[in-house]
Amino acid sequence: MISKKLITLGTLAATVLVLGACSSDNNSKDSSNSSSSKTEATSTSSSMDAVSSASVSDQPEVIEKALSADGNWIVATTKDMTFDKDVTVSGEFHNKGDDSKxxxxxxxxxxxxxxxxxxxxxxxxxxxxVVESENFNIVNGTIKGDVLVKANGFVLNGAKVDGNVIFEKDEYKTSATLDKEGAEVTGDITVQ
Incomplete structure (x- = not known):
């Protein structure tokens, strides 16, 4: 019982920290390169509000669902994780879950x-x-595997792709930012 409370408290703390990072994002053209959300997010004054506006987890199945069209505008992992199948990022989401943004x-x-x-x-x-969400921004950390981009505005912000980045169309490649804050791709960057 106590360990469950500690885990819950730790998850809430991580959520607040991740959302704090979101509020410090520069909302310039580069940082607006992610997708929109049907999930309503509000300014948070409590940890419970923070949990409802973001998906923060150490479970691959939770992260996979959060990246789907039924997910949230912000998804965060709290540890390294491995998927044994392709994962698709889909749906339209807005900054901070606010459709006016x-x-x-x-x-x-x-x-x-x-x-x-x-x-x-x-x-x-x-x-x-597989990135189907417009303006999808991967921040810090590493994606180990290939990334297939099927939408405009893809951004790597301080992140690394240890693999290839393949764009479905030249327009998607042109609209992408792959080197923000020291981001890098170790493999090839190509258009299908």
Whole structure:
């Protein structure tokens, strides 16, 4: 019982930290490169509100669902994880879950302290991450596997792709930002 309470408390703390990072995102053209959300998110004044506006987990099945069209505008992992099948990022989401804001979606692969200093970076191993959400932003951490981009505005922000990035169309490649804050791709960057 006590360990469940500690886990819940830790998850709530991680959620608050991740959402804090979101509020510090620069909402410039580059950071607006993620997708939109049907989930309503509000400014949070409590941990319970924070949990309802983000998907934060250490479970692959939770993260996979959160990245789907039924998920949230922000998805965060709290540890390294491995998928044995391709994962698709789909749906239209808006920054902070507010439909009046720009289309934006964020996949946070890191933890941070109260000063918003990154304290850990996580690796998501997946055969292929298929990005169908517009303005999808992978922040910090590593995607180990290939990324197939089928939407405009894909962004790597301090993140690494240990694999190839393949764009379905040249327009998607042109609209992408693959080097924000030291981001890198170890493999080939191509158009199908």
């Amino acid at each position: 720009e289309i934006y979606r964020k996949f946070a692969l890191y933890a941070q302290d109260s000063d918003m200093k990154v304290t850990a970076r996580y690796t998501v191993t997946v055969p292929q991450l």
